[in-house]
Amino acid sequence: MNTQLNLKELERKAFLTTYQDGLWDLLFGLIVICMSVSFYRPASGYSPLNIVMFSCSMVLANVLFWAGKMFITLPRMGQVKFGARRRKRVLTMIIVLSVVVLVQVALFSFQLAAWANPELGAKLNESLPKSDAIGLLIVASISALMVGPSIILVAYFIDFQRGYSIAIMMALAVFLMVYLNRPIYPIIIGILIALPGVVLLVRFLQKYPLRREEASHE
Amino acid sequence: MSKAEENADLAALAEIDRLVHEPARLAVMALLYVVDSADFIFLMNQTGLTWGNLSAHMAKLEGVGYIEVKKAFKGKRPNTTLRLTDKGRLAFLKYALHMKHVFGDFHG
Numbered sequence: 001m002n003t004q005l006n007l008k009e010l011e012r013k014a015f016l017t018t019y020q021d022g023l024w025d026l027l028f029g030l031i032v033i034c035m036s037v038s039f040y041r042p043a044s045g046y047s048p049l050n051i052v053m054f055s056c057s058m059v060l061a062n063v064l065f066w067a068g069k070m071f072i073t074l075p076r077m078g079q080v081k082f083g084a085r086r087r088k089r090v091l092t093m094i095i096v097l098s099v100v101v102l103v104q105v106a107l108f109s110f111q112l113a114a115w116a117n118p119e120l121g122a123k124l125n126e127s128l129p130k131s132d133a134i135g136l137l138i139v140a141s142i143s144a145l146m147v148g149p150s151i152i153l154v155a156y157f158i159d160f161q162r163g164y165s166i167a168i169m170m171a172l173a174v175f176l177m178v179y180l181n182r183p184i185y186p187i188i189i190g191i192l193i194a195l196p197g198v199v200l201l202v203r204f205l206q207k208y209p210l211r212r213e214e215a216s217h218e
Numbered sequence: 219m220s221k222a223e224e225n226a227d228l229a230a231l232a233e234i235d236r237l238v239h240e241p242a243r244l245a246v247m248a249l250l251y252v253v254d255s256a257d258f259i260f261l262m263n264q265t266g267l268t269w270g271n272l273s274a275h276m277a278k279l280e281g282v283g284y285i286e287v288k289k290a291f292k293g294k295r296p297n298t299t300l301r302l303t304d305k306g307r308l309a310f311l312k313y314a315l316h317m318k319h320v321f322g323d324f325h326g
Contacts, residue, residue, distance in 0.1 A: 005314075011252035014264055075295070078260025082253050211259060211269075 012159070015082060019160060020207075021073045022200025023065055028151070028166045029194025030061035032173045036186035039143075039177040072201075076208035093157030100150050107146070140179035144171040166193050230320050237282055238313040242267055243275045247302065247310045250285065255301040276300065284309055 038054030114121040148171030155163025170193070173186040238244055245265045250256065256264075262272055279285040284306030288299045302310070 005248060007248065007252050010248060014249065014253060017264070076259075077263055078257045079297070079299075080253050080256040080260045084254075208263065211262075 011082070014080065015086065015159060016161075017077065018073075018080075019162070020200060021068070021077070021204045022197035023068045023073065024160060025162060025166065025197025025200065026068075026194050027061060027065040027197075028163075028170065029190045029192075029197060030064070031058065032170055032186055032190035032193055034058050034061055035174065036177055036183040036190065039174070039181075039186070040183045041181050072205070075210055076204070089157050089159075093154065096153055096157070097150065100153070104146055107142075136179055140175045140177075143178045144175035147171050147174045162196070169193055230316075234316060234320075235309055235313050237278065237284065238309055240275070242271060243279060244313075246272070246275055246279065246300075247284065247306065250300060250302040251307065251310050255299050258298040258300065261300060279306065 034054055034057040037057060038050050040050065114124045148167050151167035151170050152164060154160070155167060169189050173189040176185040176189070177183070238247055242265065245267075246261060249261060249264055258272065258276075261267070262269065265272065267275070276285065276287065280287050282305075283303055286301045286303050288301070290297050290299070
């Protein structure tokens, strides 16, 4: 038995309890399911409806996540503010992710410019392999690389251990979405990501019932 | 060892801050030492103390100025937030160093 009081470990343990509710798993699972709507290219052609549906479902997933934190987690588990070290990590994550998002936006803008400008589009097509399958493989790989490392960074900075496996599954989902263009695969992966979250949430609700003592200040 | 020397050794134990030394309060202070602030429910869940127990210890620690207690409402629910004061932080640090010093070369 380790009888030493390890303050760093104590802080980490307290921090990790904030992931016991499974809501992060549910959020990432829902994001993957939302993305399957966005990336799907119907035979009739890609339409703005994809982006509208993706945006709406992403907003809904985030609203559900924060509502869960506010109305399920906090009243049961209580609220805690962690020290300067954690805040610094979150700030670093925001800066690093901002750079990543800027790169992604730049790539997306370039793609939009290629659509709008047929000359640029033709040049871009020339630079890609002639085979459609290899071209799609490259696009699918780039898309997966845009998602996977970002989630790994998030998992690292927020000390979310399950985040690493979620990142790999999300990257795989994006790859399959683009390469096979069948939403069923990402939907299955999204469900697989969300499933442990459901189990954790049920356990959390059993472990942390609502406390009645709070009716008055102690 | 002379009797005076023996008494001097035991005197080191008498200097221990009894307010921090009590296990439940020590647990509360250790937790508040590593976080910025925490509310009553979070501390209850982490320490395993009952409402009444934690409330009593909180009053003692607040009484000597080791913790700062803020009572507010979140929506319609009352919410009590606890934070270690500078005095409390120093007391916890002193206690830890004192215990380390007292049992420094203890090998059972």
